[in-house]
Amino acid sequence: MKVDTRGAEWTSYRMDDDGNWVQMTDEEVRQAYLRGEKEREEAKKKKGHYCDENPIPYEFWEDGEYYHGMECSICGDLIHTG
Numbered sequence: 745m746k747v748d749t750r751g752a753e754w755t756s757y758r759m760d761d762d763g764n765w766v767q768m769t770d771e772e773v774r775q776a777y778l779r780g781e782k783e784r785e786e787a788k789k790k791k792g793h794y795c796d797e798n799p800i801p802y803e804f805w806e807d808g809e810y811y812h813g814m815e816c817s818i819c820g821d822l823i824h825t826g
């Protein structure tokens with residue numbers, strides 16, 4: 745499930761199977777929040793930090809292609825590509 749991270753309503757909408765934004769029910773919002781918390785806790789337990797909380801931008805050219813995105817400033821894991 746993808747969660748819209750734009751603005752303050754990021755927990756209120758999700759994309760359905762057809763690619764439309766639909767409003768999440770209270771229960772869906774709660775489940776999404778709990779999933780995020782669990783993921784964060786597990787990452788912190790395993791690595792000592794949560795990569796998404798330590799993003800730094802990266803960019804480079806390779807074979808004429810431009811790559812950019814965000815990576816973890818602590819362990820270097822890819823957070824997302826642009």
Ligand SMILES: [Zn+2]
Nearest residue numbers: 795816818819
């Ligand atoms: Zn990391």
